[in-house]
Amino acid sequence: EQAINDDKKIVIALVAPAVRVSLGEAFDIFGDVSKKIVTALKRLGFDYVFDATLGADLTAVEEAQEILYRKENNISLPMFTSCCPSFVKYIKTYHKDLIKNLSSCKSPIAMHSAILKYYFKNIKDISKDNIVIVSITPCTSKKYEASIYNDTTYSITASELNIWLRERGINLKNIKNSKFDTIIKNDLGNSSILFGSSKGVTASIIRCLWYNLKGENIPKRIINYKPLKSFDKIKEIKITINKITFNMCCCYTISAFNELLKNDYYKKYDFIEVMACVNGCVGGGGTILCNNSKILKVNKTRANLIRKIDKICPIKCAYQNKEIKYLYSNLLEYPNNLKAKEMLHTNHLEKVKSKL
Ligand code: SF4
Numbered sequence: 001e002q003a004i005n006d007d008k009k010i011v012i013a014l015v016a017p018a019v020r021v022s023l024g025e026a027f028d029i030f031g032d033v034s035k036k037i038v039t040a041l042k043r044l045g046f047d048y049v050f051d052a053t054l055g056a057d058l059t060a061v062e063e064a065q066e067i068l069y070r071k072e073n074n075i076s077l078p079m080f081t082s083c084c085p086s087f088v089k090y091i092k093t094y095h096k097d098l099i100k101n102l103s104s105c106k107s108p109i110a111m112h113s114a115i116l117k118y119y120f121k122n123i124k125d126i127s128k129d130n131i132v133i134v135s136i137t138p139c140t141s142k143k144y145e146a147s148i149y150n151d152t153t154y155s156i157t158a159s160e161l162n163i164w165l166r167e168r169g170i171n172l173k174n175i176k177n178s179k180f181d182t183i184i185k186n187d188l189g190n191s192s193i194l195f196g197s198s199k200g201v202t203a204s205i206i207r208c209l210w211y212n213l214k215g216e217n218i219p220k221r222i223i224n225y226k227p228l229k230s231f232d233k234i235k236e237i238k239i240t241i242n243k244i245t246f247n248m249c250c251c252y253t254i255s256a257f258n259e260l261l262k263n264d265y266y267k268k269y270d271f272i273e274v275m276a277c278v279n280g281c282v283g284g285g286g287t288i289l290c291n292n293s294k295i296l297k298v299n300k301t302r303a304n305l306i307r308k309i310d311k312i313c314p315i316k317c318a319y320q321n322k323e324i325k326y327l328y329s330n331l332l333e334y335p336n337n338l339k340a341k342e343m344l345h346t347n348h349l350e351k352v353k354s355k356l
Helices: 017-021 023-027 034-044 053-073 085-094 096-101 108-123 141-148 158-167 200-214 254-268 292-312 322-332 338-344 348-353
Strands: 010-015 048-051 131-137 154-157 229-231 234-241 244-252 271-275
Touching: 010 034, 010 108, 017 023, 017 034, 017 131, 017 158, 017 292, 023 158, 034 048, 034 158, 048 053, 053 108, 053 200, 053 244, 053 322, 053 338, 085 096, 085 141, 085 254, 085 348, 096 348, 108 131, 108 141, 108 322, 108 338, 131 141, 131 158, 141 154, 154 158, 200 234, 200 244, 200 271, 234 254, 244 254, 254 271, 322 338
Parallel strands: 010 048, 010 131, 131 154, 244 271
Antiparallel strands: 229 234, 234 244
16 A cells, blocks of 8 residues: 555556456355456556466466476476465475476466566666565465565455455445456457466466467367366376377375375376365465355355356467567567576575575
8 A cells, every 4th residue: 555655656466367256255246356356456546457367378388388398308207387386385395306396487476577577667667666566366375475586566365355445445346347457459368267276277288288289279179188087186187299198187285296295106297286275276375265164165166167267268378368479579589488587487496595
């Protein structure tokens, strides 16, 4: 609020995918409230409101390129996703020997914050000190993550946003829809909404791998892949693209990940997605609270809603996103390139040495 009241500051909100399917619950709306969130945040005084699914698209493109490189060169497999700061912190604290397996990609929020910092500083000519980026997520761990990467200034949870809106007398039920701000005109939007629930990162990466290796969009039957084998909280996926077979696994909760470590079972995979919360970010610690006995049902409803949004999204692969194309042609050049590495990746080992 201090930043919002300071005329010199440009205050930017960055809204994570899972927030749009849960914040409405606090106002008895059960659906996608993303456009109402934009209006509400502008009423609170934010100058810009961006959709963090652009950051998710960037992550999908960068991580797909990284797994492809590691697979072709047999480097530190399986690669673990690095979107979940709780999981990253767990590996850094308890399994230092596995740090090399973490993807070097920053999380979608951290990538998007780095891009926005660059954009407002260099294109909009705003002094770095006057750019305030606030992530709004279902995740309490994002507060910790914001302390590691300096581009996100503050991180607030969906639950805290709910309190803030109530304090200001803003009811989502009574407000109109508004569109997210974008770096360039982007009517078709972003593709990686699925990041908001478990298995979503893997699905988005498979779509990018297909595009990368075949130069075409993934056929519908592949997009709706079925897990090969289903355990509680763990799913296996095997996909062959241009004669390259990827053995993949998605799991949620740290205890499920620990099951994979037993007898080195995890070594049979090329890629493992891990989310610390039940059902992924839709079950995050900072999401809208509900009665304990209903949590699993509520998480499932939120995850289904995310899948519905994905179904009607006109683009299915991050590579088709106009803003992604713009960012690579004007700034990043190509995935995993030097500039992309500098802005969108990190060195987890160095961070451990500096105690972060
Ligand atoms: Fe945060 Fe939970 Fe999502 Fe991990 S799974 S990023 S801890 S909300």
